[in-house]
Amino acid sequence: MPSIAYFGPRGTFSEQAARVHAGADDTLEPMRTVPAALAAVRAGEADLACVPVENSVEGAVSATMDALAVDEPLVAVAEVVLPVRFSVLVRPNLTADRVRTVASHPHALAQVQGWLAANLPDAAQTAANSTAAAAVGVLDGSWDAAVTAPVAATHYPLDVLATGIADVEGAVTRFLLLRHPGTLPGPTGSDRTSIVVTAAAERTGVLAELLTELALRGINLSRIESRPLKGRLGQYRFYLDFDGHVHEQRVGDALAALHRRCQHVRFLGSYPRAEPSPTSTAAAAGNTDADYAAAGEWLAAVRNGTGG
Amino acid sequence: MPSIAYFGPRGTFSEQAARVHAGADDTLEPMRTVPAALAAVRAGEADLACVPVENSVEGAVSATMDALAVDEPLVAVAEVVLPVRFSVLVRPNLTADRVRTVASHPHALAQVQGWLAANLPDAAQTAANSTAAAAVGVLDGSWDAAVTAPVAATHYPLDVLATGIADVEGAVTRFLLLRHPGTLPGPTGSDRTSIVVTAAAERTGVLAELLTELALRGINLSRIESRPLKGRLGQYRFYLDFDGHVHEQRVGDALAALHRRCQHVRFLGSYPRAEPSPTSTAAAAGNTDADYAAAGEWLAAVRNGTGG
Numbered sequence: 065m066p067s068i069a070y071f072g073p074r075g076t077f078s079e080q081a082a083r084v085h086a087g088a089d090d091t092l093e094p095m096r097t098v099p100a101a102l103a104a105v106r107a108g109e110a111d112l113a114c115v116p117v118e119n120s121v122e123g124a125v126s127a128t129m130d131a132l133a134v135d136e137p138l139v140a141v142a143e144v145v146l147p148v149r150f151s152v153l154v155r156p157n158l159t160a161d162r163v164r165t166v167a168s169h170p171h172a173l174a175q176v177q178g179w180l181a182a183n184l185p186d187a188a189q190t191a192a193n194s195t196a197a198a199a200v201g202v203l204d205g206s207w208d209a210a211v212t213a214p215v216a217a218t219h220y221p222l223d224v225l226a227t228g229i230a231d232v233e234g235a236v237t238r239f240l241l242l243r244h245p246g247t248l249p250g251p252t253g254s255d256r257t258s259i260v261v262t263a264a265a266e267r268t269g270v271l272a273e274l275l276t277e278l279a280l281r282g283i284n285l286s287r288i289e290s291r292p293l294k295g296r297l298g299q300y301r302f303y304l305d306f307d308g309h310v311h312e313q314r315v316g317d318a319l320a321a322l323h324r325r326c327q328h329v330r331f332l333g334s335y336p337r338a339e340p341s342p343t344s345t346a347a348a349a350g351n352t353d354a355d356y357a358a359a360g361e362w363l364a365a366v367r368n369g370t371g372g
Numbered sequence: 373m374p375s376i377a378y379f380g381p382r383g384t385f386s387e388q389a390a391r392v393h394a395g396a397d398d399t400l401e402p403m404r405t406v407p408a409a410l411a412a413v414r415a416g417e418a419d420l421a422c423v424p425v426e427n428s429v430e431g432a433v434s435a436t437m438d439a440l441a442v443d444e445p446l447v448a449v450a451e452v453v454l455p456v457r458f459s460v461l462v463r464p465n466l467t468a469d470r471v472r473t474v475a476s477h478p479h480a481l482a483q484v485q486g487w488l489a490a491n492l493p494d495a496a497q498t499a500a501n502s503t504a505a506a507a508v509g510v511l512d513g514s515w516d517a518a519v520t521a522p523v524a525a526t527h528y529p530l531d532v533l534a535t536g537i538a539d540v541e542g543a544v545t546r547f548l549l550l551r552h553p554g555t556l557p558g559p560t561g562s563d564r565t566s567i568v569v570t571a572a573a574e575r576t577g578v579l580a581e582l583l584t585e586l587a588l589r590g591i592n593l594s595r596i597e598s599r600p601l602k603g604r605l606g607q608y609r610f611y612l613d614f615d616g617h618v619h620e621q622r623v624g625d626a627l628a629a630l631h632r633r634c635q636h637v638r639f640l641g642s643y644p645r646a647e648p649s650p651t652s653t654a655a656a657a658g659n660t661d662a663d664y665a666a667a668g669e670w671l672a673a674v675r676n677g678t679g680g
Binding site for chain 1: 405427431432434435477478479481482485497498499500501502505544576577579580581583584586587588590591592593595596597598600610656
């Protein structure tokens with residue numbers, strides 16, 4: 065019965081993501097900020113933290129990634145991908161024509177401007193600290209309506225005026241579930257690995273070299289982001305997500321190569337992909353574990369004079 | 373006397389960035405959103421748009437980048453880098469011990485939690501749509517204090533309770549000034565070029581190839597970010613910033629190579645760097661314009677049978 069810490073209050077997209085992963089007996093703990101959710105795991109007050117890492121509609125992803133790159137290491141054991149679709153909650157029995165004010169996180173409001181213009185054109189828009197905080201504000205009478213994650217409707221005694229709202233179809237937001245380093249989830253054949261590498265920016269082409277180490281081993285990159293290191297002009301952190309599991313030879317071999325080339329490599333986990341890869345994630349010819357084993361045996365034979 | 377559209381209301385970091393670039397006679401126009409600032413230039417209602425492209429404390433950078441990648445092209449003619457340092461504005465003569473509520477954009481509040489804990493520990497924190505909207509809320513009595521960009525103090529009749537506030541030293545935020553495509557700013561010897569490329573993700577190593585095209589020509593990458601294309605699983609956009617000007621042979625040669633390799637390349641501008649490069653931005657040996665000219669003459673001679 066692990067406890068999962070997430071960015072609260074109750075009813076955020078972070079909670080919705082945590083519930084995708086949680087079992088019936090797991091307890092979910094809302095935290096005041098994303099870094100506080102990570103800190104709870106580091107301090108042993110929670111078993112897992114569920115935090116947004118891509119295209120967040122609440123909270124800054126860059127701050128989350130910075131918090132994962134420093135302090136005590138945490139590793140991801142699962143990812144959750146959610147569609148960016150909102151619900152609009154109102155006080156019981158309030159009809160759309162009586163909604164004068166609507167609140168949400170500014171990033172959420174920005175993503176439903178089309179729907180608001182068509183459906184609540186006269187409502188004044190107000191910022192809230194999170195989508196769930198907007199629902200709390202409807203409860204306490206601060207405003208009439210809140211743009212929230214669908215899960216918020218299960219926590220607060222409010223009516224659902226509309227649901228499934230998205231100005232842009234197909235947008236998704238992505239979360240990781242992180243815990244203390246320990247036994248890794250086993251390979252499933254469709255896994256993803258996340259790392260943070262620190263490299264000197266003054267060496268032209270360093271990133272091309274790192275990505276070539278992955279490409280040479282048939283490893284497909286699924287995300288990359290650079291962040292300048294604060295106070296260290298000329299040093300960069302790169303966040304990389306790629307297909308494969310660290311227990312595969314090709315991935316282990318690539319990570320060892322990055323470790324030789326970089327000032328620092330932090331392993332952020334190997335975990336099952338939430339969605340199957342658009343193409344096969346199987347290692348290309350020459351990059352399977354069997355290929356590595358055969359090549360190792362051949363090399364050993366060359367070295368001990370029994371083969372060639 | 374160009375007009376510059378920026379994310380308003382008056383007093384945001386976007387306005388502060390626009391003022392770094394603006395002349396005394398330029399007019400600055402606050403817009404309701406970042407995409408609206410870009411739309412004003414596209415519609416001919418403003419000459420320039422000043423928008424956040426990195427580490428924004430107001431508004432989502434990913435939405436800005438998406439807006440630059442589609443619709444009518446715009447090109448950057450300048451960049452502005454600002455330190456992330458806030459001011460705290462209060463109603464005239466209000467002392468710190470009487471501040472009960474403090475407001476700002478949630479991303480700004482997140483970056484001054486240390487200062488607030490030490491200086492306004494009892495103040496309730498409230499979200500606003502922007503740092504400047506928080507100042508407007510102090511004026512109209514919604515709350516007692518606002519965490520804002522320094523420039524907000526010049527617009528609103530409020531007292532500056534504190535200034536230069538930053539929990540983390542050395543953080544910066546970056547803006548681009550964009551206009552209709554036309555004559556480009558000339559090379560200065562310390563320039564940056566921005567592009568968006570679209571590539572098929574199923575080809576393992578495509579990004580390594582693109583970055584190698586830059587590295588082979590001695591071009592230093594300063595920023596990279598990937599964005600999945602909505603509704604097109606398996607296609608990615610990459611945002612790249614690198615040293616050099618499109619009028620340099622090495623940069624032009626690299627861009628032409630990317631155009632051969634990618635489904636789409638959008639040029640977002642070549643403009644003077646706001647800060648000098650940590651290392652020289654000069655083309656490395658073999659990559660100067662003179663090197664390109666000499667190599668071209670030699671090749672022409674080989675082809676017409678007069679050299680070798």
